[in-house]
Amino acid sequence: MTESYKGILPIAPTIFHENGDLDVEGNKRVMDLMVDQGVDGICILANFSEQFLLTDEEREQVMRLSLEQVAGRVPVIVTTSHFSTRIAAARAKAAADAGAKMLMMMPPYHGALLKADEQGMIEHFKAVADACGLPVILQDAPLSGVTMTVPFMIRLAKEVPLVRYFKIEVPGTANKLRALIEAGGDAVVGPFDGEEAITLMADLDAGATGTMTSAMIPDMIKPILAAHAAGDRKQAAALYARVLPIINYENRQCGLRSAKAVMKEGGVIRSEAVRHPLTPLHPKTREGLIELARELDPLALRWGK
Numbered sequence: 662m663t664e665s666y667k668g669i670l671p672i673a674p675t676i677f678h679e680n681g682d683l684d685v686e687g688n689k690r691v692m693d694l695m696v697d698q699g700v701d702g703i704c705i706l707a708n709f710s711e712q713f714l715l716t717d718e719e720r721e722q723v724m725r726l727s728l729e730q731v732a733g734r735v736p737v738i739v740t741t742s743h744f745s746t747r748i749a750a751a752r753a754k755a756a757a758d759a760g761a762k763m764l765m766m767m768p769p770y771h772g773a774l775l776k777a778d779e780q781g782m783i784e785h786f787k788a789v790a791d792a793c794g795l796p797v798i799l800q801d802a803p804l805s806g807v808t809m810t811v812p813f814m815i816r817l818a819k820e821v822p823l824v825r826y827f828k829i830e831v832p833g834t835a836n837k838l839r840a841l842i843e844a845g846g847d848a849v850v851g852p853f854d855g856e857e858a859i860t861l862m863a864d865l866d867a868g869a870t871g872t873m874t875s876a877m878i879p880d881m882i883k884p885i886l887a888a889h890a891a892g893d894r895k896q897a898a899a900l901y902a903r904v905l906p907i908i909n910y911e912n913r914q915c916g917l918r919s920a921k922a923v924m925k926e927g928g929v930i931r932s933e934a935v936r937h938p939l940t941p942l943h944p945k946t947r948e949g950l951i952e953l954a955r956e957l958d959p960l961a962l963r964w965g966k
Contacts, residue, residue: 664796666763666826666851667870668701668886670738671879672709674920675723677934683719685726687930691876692730694929694964698880701871703731704738704765708804709875709917712740714936721755728760736762738798744771746785753793764789765798765828765873768807776807783820790823798826798853798873801837811840818848828873830855835863842868857912858882862901865889877911877920878904878959907953915950918942920961923954928965 673695676687695703705727706712706720715723724739731737739761741752746769753764769777769785777785790797799817801809817824827849829837838852854864854872861872865886874882881904888897911919921933922942935941942950954962 664762664850666702666736666796669872669874669879669883670702670704670736670853671695671698671700671874671876672704672707673727673876674917674924675706675710675712675715676921676930677932677936679932679934681934681936683722684930684932685722687932688723688726689730690929690965691924692727694924694961695876695879696731696734697964698876698960699883700735700879701883702736702738702762703727704740704873706740707765708740708802709920710740711917711936711939712742714939720752724756724761725759733760738763738765740765741789742767742769742800744769744775746788749785750789750792753789753795757793757795761795763796763798763826764793765800767800767802767805768809770805770807773806776805779813779816782807782809782813783817786817786821786824790821795823796826796850797821797824798828798851799824800828800830800855802828802830802855803832811837811844814841815845815848818845822848825849826851826853828853828855829864829869834860835867838864838869839867857908859905859908859912861885861908862889862898865897866894875911875917875920877923877961878907878954878957880960881957904957907950907957910950910953914946915942919950922947922950923959923961924965926951926954927960927962929961930965 739756743749925933
C-alpha cells in the first residue's frame with residue numbers, strides 16, 4: 662500500500678426532497694460543489710449523511726450516483742459500518758467494486774449494550790479488509806459507545822494492516838492522537854481530526870494530517886491545514902479564529918443540518934429537509950447560522966447563484 666490520504670475529506674450530506682424522497686439531482690450537485698470546494702476527498706454514507714435513515718437500496722443508489730458524478734476527480738470514501746460482520750463485508754466489497762478508494766467504519770455496535778470485544782473487533786475488521794482490499798479509516802466516536810484504547814488501535818493496525826487511518830473525535834482528541842502517533846509509528850498512516858473541526862488547531866499541533874468536517878465550509882478550512890503543514894502556525898491560528906464561531910455554532914446548535922441549510926441558502930440544493938424523526942432547524946437557529954455564513958461568504962453560499 663503506497664497511498665497516503667491527507668488534507669480535508671468532508672462528509673457529504675444526503676439530499677432529500679421536501680417529502681423525504683431521495684433527491685438524485687440534488688445529491689449530484691453536492692458532489693460537484695464539494696469538488697469545486699477543493700476537497701481532498703469526499704466521504705459518503707456517514708452519520709452526517711443520515712446513513713441511519715436510508716434503506717439498503719438507497720445506500721446503494723447514493724453510493725453509485727456519488728461515484729459516477731465524482732468520476733475520479735477526487736477519492737471517494739464509503740462508510741460501511743454495520744454490527745453484522747457479514748453485512749459490513751458485503752458493503753465493503755460493493756464499495757470496492759464500484760470504485761471507492763477507502764472505507765470509513767465504526768466498531769461494531771448495536772444500541773447501547775451490544776458490542777464486540779477486542780478479539781471480535783479484530784476479526785470484524787479483518788473480514789471486511791479481506792473482502793475489499795481497501796484502506797480503512799477507523800472512526801473513534803462516542804456514538805458507538807465503544808471504548809477503543811490506543812494499545813488496541815495499534816494492535817488492530819498491526820494485525821489488520823489495511824486499518825491505517827484513524828478519525829479521532831472523543832474528549833481529549835489531541836492527547837489521544839499524540840499517543841496514537843507516538844505508539845503506532847509507521848502503522849498509523851493517517852491520523853485524522855473530526856467533530857466538525859471544533860478542536861482542529863490542538864489536533865494539528867498533536868500531529869493530525871487531516872480532518873473530516875461537514876461539507877459546509879471545507880474551502881475555508883483547507884487553508885488552515887495548508888498553513889499549518891507549511892510551518893506557519895500563526896497564520897493557521899488566525900484563519901482558524903475566523904471560522905471558529907460558525908464551527909462552534911454547527912457543532913453545538915445545528916449538527917448535520919448545517920451544511921444543508923447553507924447549501925439551500927446558496928442555491929446548491931432545493932430542499933434542506935432531513936428525515937423524521939430528525940427535525941428541521943428552528944427558524945431563529947437557522948437565521949443565526951446563515952448570519953455567520955454570510956460574514957465568511959463560503960463557496961456553498963454562492964455556488965448555485
